[in-house]
Amino acid sequence: MSMLSIQNLEAGYGKVKVLHGISMEVPKGKVVTLIGSNGAGKTTAMRAISGMIKPTAGTISLKDQRIDGLESHRIARYGIAHSPEGRRVFATMTVTDNLILGAFPRLTRSRPKGDVDGDLERALELFPRLKERRLQLAGTLSGGEQQMLAMARAVMLAPEVVLLDEPSMGLAPILVDEVFRIIERLKGEGVTMLLVEQFAAAALAVADYGYVLENGRIATHGEASKLKNDPGVKEAYLGTSH
Numbered sequence: 001m002s003m004l005s006i007q008n009l010e011a012g013y014g015k016v017k018v019l020h021g022i023s024m025e026v027p028k029g030k031v032v033t034l035i036g037s038n039g040a041g042k043t044t045a046m047r048a049i050s051g052m053i054k055p056t057a058g059t060i061s062l063k064d065q066r067i068d069g070l071e072s073h074r075i076a077r078y079g080i081a082h083s084p085e086g087r088r089v090f091a092t093m094t095v096t097d098n099l100i101l102g103a104f105p106r107l108t109r110s111r112p113k114g115d116v117d118g119d120l121e122r123a124l125e126l127f128p129r130l131k132e133r134r135l136q137l138a139g140t141l142s143g144g145e146q147q148m149l150a151m152a153r154a155v156m157l158a159p160e161v162v163l164l165d166e167p168s169m170g171l172a173p174i175l176v177d178e179v180f181r182i183i184e185r186l187k188g189e190g191v192t193m194l195l196v197e198q199f200a201a202a203a204l205a206v207a208d209y210g211y212v213l214e215n216g217r218i219a220t221h222g223e224a225s226k227l228k229n230d231p232g233v234k235e236a237y238l239g240t241s242h
């Protein structure tokens with residue numbers, strides 16, 4: 001069953017069209033990666049899915065419910081959590097308050113409330129660096145820690161789907177490894193994810209399925225294990241070390 005289904009999605013900024021009709025399926029419990037060069041439109045796709053920008057054509061469905069065109073806060077209430085590119089945390093709030101804010105849509109009856117306190121503990125266990133700094137103001141965290149906070153906040157929605165836009169961007173290698181370990185763990189817990197990553201090889205290693213975006217169009221797609229060995233994909237996105 002497709003958790004998130006995107007059909008012929010077009011989106012852009014003002015008169016500039018960036019996405020020229022992309023279609024993707026994210027099945028329940030799977031990790032799907034969207035890879036592509038800088039400027040291909042990956043972030044734009046994430047923004048269109050989460051409602052940060054309005055699609056100009058096409059459909060986006062979450063569990064067969066149309067969500068395209070809805071306001072971003074309503075899309076969050078349906079269960080799409082967006083961990084955006086760059087570190088979008090609330091700088092003047094503590095780590096813990098940022099995380100509780102991630103659960104906010106669950107306090108409005110739109111999402112199952114569940115055990116918010118328990119999930120807060122769980123999120124802090126998953127991200128030990130944040131646990132140590134739970135009372136620190138988010139703006140005083142390092143860039144890598146802020147990136148982890150954005151991921152952890154997304155998880156606090158107990159979402160149907162998590163959109164992760166370059167979670168490893170700007171991180172030291174040791175933190176990049178940690179981010180991918182966390183993604184593995186979330187996958188093991190059955191969290192459905194759409195992952196955009198500059199480290200295409202690592203993304204394809206954790207993902208079940210991949211799409212390659214070139215100039216706002218899906219150039220190729222397939223099982224992640226097959227894409228990893230696709231000569232064109234290797235040459236363009238997986239570096240020269242093969």
Ligand SMILES: Nc1ncnc2c1ncn2[C@@H]1O[C@H](COP(=O)(O)OP(=O)(O)O)[C@@H](O)[C@H]1O
Nearest residue numbers: 013016018036037038039040041042043044045
């Ligand atoms: N806020 C914006 N306003 C106008 N153009 C934008 C904006 N954000 C991105 N773009 C343009 O959209 C295109 C795709 O960008 P983006 O989706 O960020 O690519 P990617 O995430 O794949 O690197 C680029 O040409 C970029 O310059």
Ligand SMILES: [Mg+2]
Nearest residue numbers: 042043085166
């Ligand atoms: Mg981007």
